[in-house]
Amino acid sequence: MRMASIIGLFAVCISYIVYARPFAATWDEVDFALALDRYDLLAMQPHFPGYPYFILGGMLIHSFVDNAAKALAIWNGLLMMSATIPMYLLAKTYVEQKYALVVTALVQSLSYVMLIVSQPMSEGSALAILWWYVWSLERALHSDRLYVQLLPLWLFSVMLGIRLSYIPFGIGILYVWWKRTYRLKQLFLYSLAALAFQFIWIFAVAATEGDGFWQLAFSFTTGHFTQWGGTVSTDEAPFWQRVIVLIFYNIIWTGMAKQSIWLLSCFVVLLLITWKRILIPPLYRFLLVAYFFWALFAQNIEKPRHILPLVVIVSFFLFVGALQSSSRLHLTVMLVLLFSQTVIGMQAVKHQATQLPATYQLAYDFEQKEEPFVLFTWEETRVLEYLRVSFPHERVFSFDAFQREKAAFPHVKVYVTDHVIKGFQAQGINVRPYIRPTRTYESSLLSDPVYGRITVYEWREEEKRE
Structure with missing residues (x-):
């Protein structure tokens, strides 16, 4: 299983580099690609809020890769592979060390995640930083060191500077403060530190745009929630239908199974033999609930990529639960799933990179x-x-x-x-x-x-x- 996991991780890494998508085929992708040559929010290069850390990473890769869209996709892939480290460290706290790499490989090889990470969109980078952020929250729960307490505050600001829609995950910081029962003075100082980290990127972007930045922020936010954002306020479908689409179509059928009957069958079998062992700790329950309602009310359900954080966290604890048992049946199902996800994901990534949109x-x-x-x-x-x-x-x-x-x-x-x-x-x-x-x-x-x-x-x- 360890050897299969290493091979799977290597295959995923190679696919991110070799099959990084070279096309800017949607409005958002064009915004991001144009920003690498001229950063200008008023010209929607990119659109608000600016995604400065994502664009900065893309600019670094663009120094070596001429195609702007491909440079952004490669940056996503590199950051996502760096997330192997916090995934592995977190997995070690929930399963035997010999299975931690298996959990990591299974999460990294989720086929739909591979597909989205290899696009020139900010989701891939944000998802990678989310893993580092969650790991830092775990550390902050069990350490009194100052830098350990400041680390999640800084990573949260980096994550929002890549994708602002991940703001509900700030509840993780509040959970840590609540569990550690800080005094008011400590809460005040840490709150100031959190704001300072956020203002690093906010003021940097505002400085590049001048007085028009705040007007742009207001118009973008208003438009997102009242016009084109696909939120619950602009959705003409019944609310119950929106819930069903989000859970069964976006999260399960697309996010976990990548619309593959075979992968869905593997997940169903794994769930049937594992469900009694699945245990999601309180911190992750808060994160999942907060983001689920955010995705339900404030995100566009026509785009399943918005639910990626739910998919990876739920899958992580599904795999952890399965590896609480080292029975031959469990290991066989996990090995089949690892192989299937990797192959199907690589095929999808290759097809996306080589077929004209x-x-x-x-x-x-x-x-x-x-x-x-x-x-x-x-x-x-x-x-x-x-x-x-x-x-x-x-x-x-x-x-x-x-x-x-x-x-x-x-x-x-x-x-x-x-x-x-x-x-x-x-x-x-x-x-x-x-x-x-x-x-x-x-x-x-x-x-x-x-x-x-x-x-x-x-x-x-x-x-x-x-």
């Missing part, structure tokens, strides 16, 4: 058209701008704006993407008489659940007259 396929296909035309898109325009396509394209949200923009392109063919069509339909516009599907571009919906499939329609006004 749907947005790229769209761009390259329309570059070949010789007839005069204009393409109206939703968020795809951000990728088209990044690729510097030569054909005219416009981003529209409302039907009235579309009518005005379209009038500026007389006597040319008009194309619209399916996301534009869905937006018009949400505004009560009957588009069926006007559209004719022309082509669908497909890549991995796991890599990009929103723009992994794009259908382009031709808009024909003459249909209305008929």
Whole structure:
């Protein structure tokens, strides 16, 4: 098992470097990739809050790797492999030392985690720092040394400087303070230290943007919770449906099983033979509950990547529970799962790195058209701008704006993407008489659940007259 674990960890590490995704195929990925050459929040390079530690790491790798998207993905992979250390140290406290490496390899080889870490998105780096942060919380629970108490405060600031949405994990610091029963004076001093660490990156980003930073912060926060953020306040689906999607589709089917029947079967078998031994300590229960409700109410459930922290923590204690027994059955199931996760994860990472994303396929296909035309898109325009396509394209949200923009392109063919069509339909516009599907571009919906499939329609006004 130890040898298999070492081989598995080595394979995961190699895949992060060799198959780091070289495409900036979504709006956020373009934001991050552009930031490596010019850091400017007002130009959304990247978008608020700036992700300074993630961008800084990407810049360091960009010094050696020309492709900006690939540089960010490699940075994610390097940080995630560094998280092997705190994973192993934590595992040693819950299982025999000879099995600690097995737990580590099983968590590192979670297939969906591998897929997301190899993207030029901040989730991979944030997830890596989360492991260091949790390890530091464990140490702070059992040590009186000052630097041990300050370490989680600093790591929490680094984590938020990579991904602000991990803010619910701050409850771990409050739990440590509560368990250690600090006096008011100590609480006040540690609170000041925590704020000081946060202000390091906040003031650094604010200094680069000037007076517009705080206005940008307000508008971004407002938009996230009231317009485009996919939070519970903007979700038209029933609340019970949102809960089911989050638990069964995002966490179990996608996050743990990577939408693989075989991996799901392995996890079901492991759970059936282990469930009596699964014990999640109070600290982790607080972390899980806090982030679960955050993901439920304040995150976009259309993007399963937001639930990665829940997946890795739950999986960690599932594997720990399984290795409380060294029976042949348990070890066999764990070995099969380790091999399956690693192989399926590496295949997914390779496919993601070598298959053109749907947005790229769209761009390259329309570059070949010789007839005069204009393409109206939703968020795809951000990728088209990044690729510097030569054909005219416009981003529209409302039907009235579309009518005005379209009038500026007389006597040319008009194309619209399916996301534009869905937006018009949400505004009560009957588009069926006007559209004719022309082509669908497909890549991995796991890599990009929103723009992994794009259908382009031709808009024909003459249909209305008929």
